Amino acid sequence: MTEARKISEQLLEANIMPSEKGAKMRATSPAGSLPFSEAVIEVALQQQEQANEAEKTRHIQTQMKLQLSELEKQNEAVMLEFWATEKHIGKLGDEIEHRRKHSENLEAQTQALYMENVNLQLSIEQEEEHFQLLLAGYNTYRNKMDAHREVIAYVEGKTATTRELLEKREIVKKLREKKEELRIDLENPEGNVVRQVQGDIYNLKIKISEVKATVNKKIACLVKEQEVHIQLKKEVEMQNRRCEAILKRLHCQLNKTQSNRQ
Numbered sequence: 001m002t003e004a005r006k007i008s009e010q011l012l013e014a015n016i017m018p019s020e021k022g023a024k025m026r027a028t029s030p031a032g033s034l035p036f037s038e039a040v041i042e043v044a045l046q047q048q049e050q051a052n053e054a055e056k057t058r059h060i061q062t063q064m065k066l067q068l069s070e071l072e073k074q075n076e077a078v079m080l081e082f083w084a085t086e087k088h089i090g091k092l093g094d095e096i097e098h099r100r101k102h103s104e105n106l107e108a109q110t111q112a113l114y115m116e117n118v119n120l121q122l123s124i125e126q127e128e129e130h131f132q133l134l135l136a137g138y139n140t141y142r143n144k145m146d147a148h149r150e151v152i153a154y155v156e157g158k159t160a161t162t163r164e165l166l167e168k169r170e171i172v173k174k175l176r177e178k179k180e181e182l183r184i185d186l187e188n189p190e191g192n193v194v195r196q197v198q199g200d201i202y203n204l205k206i207k208i209s210e211v212k213a214t215v216n217k218k219i220a221c222l223v224k225e226q227e228v229h230i231q232l233k234k235e236v237e238m239q240n241r242r243c244e245a246i247l248k249r250l251h252c253q254l255n256k257t258q259s260n261r262q
Helices: 002-028 036-187 193-261
Strands: none
Touching: 036 193
């Protein structure tokens, strides 16, 4: 605005100057003091001067218009740059707001992941405690079963030994009685020693068969108990492998959680 005002003042000054100079010249020359030829020359000079002044004025006006047009173009360019800058600032503000919201979302996600990791850590610790309790209970049960089997084996062994000892004592007693009867029968020439001995041999064979059957039954029981023991051992090993797998999986989850937290 200041530059345009200066140009307008220069245009007004250029338009006023020729008329003022003519007026000054007429004021300094007395009326009727100049001849006609000089007056014509003076008028021609004034017209030439006015034409030169008008040409200068037009030239100045042209330059002023060019400058004004250039200033308007510069003003438009500045305004375009201003609006572009303001638009860019608006975009930067929107981007900053978007980044701020994105940062808040990331912070919320991070907090949620942290809480999830904390809950997972607590779950893992609870699972480990539960596993330790299960393992302790299993070890207690296994120890009880081992002790029970030992007591049963001891009782069965002791009962069988006592029974066999009593049976052998009874057999020895009967053999002594038979021996005494045989001795008496041998002293009697008309006794039935041969038939009695055969009968005793037959009875002994029956008893031996019964003893063998009892032994076979015991062997079958021992085999069955051994199979049960093998089955229990397999189940124990399977339970151990399952517990080890659970523990390994829990450790893997714990390591993964710790690596994600880092």
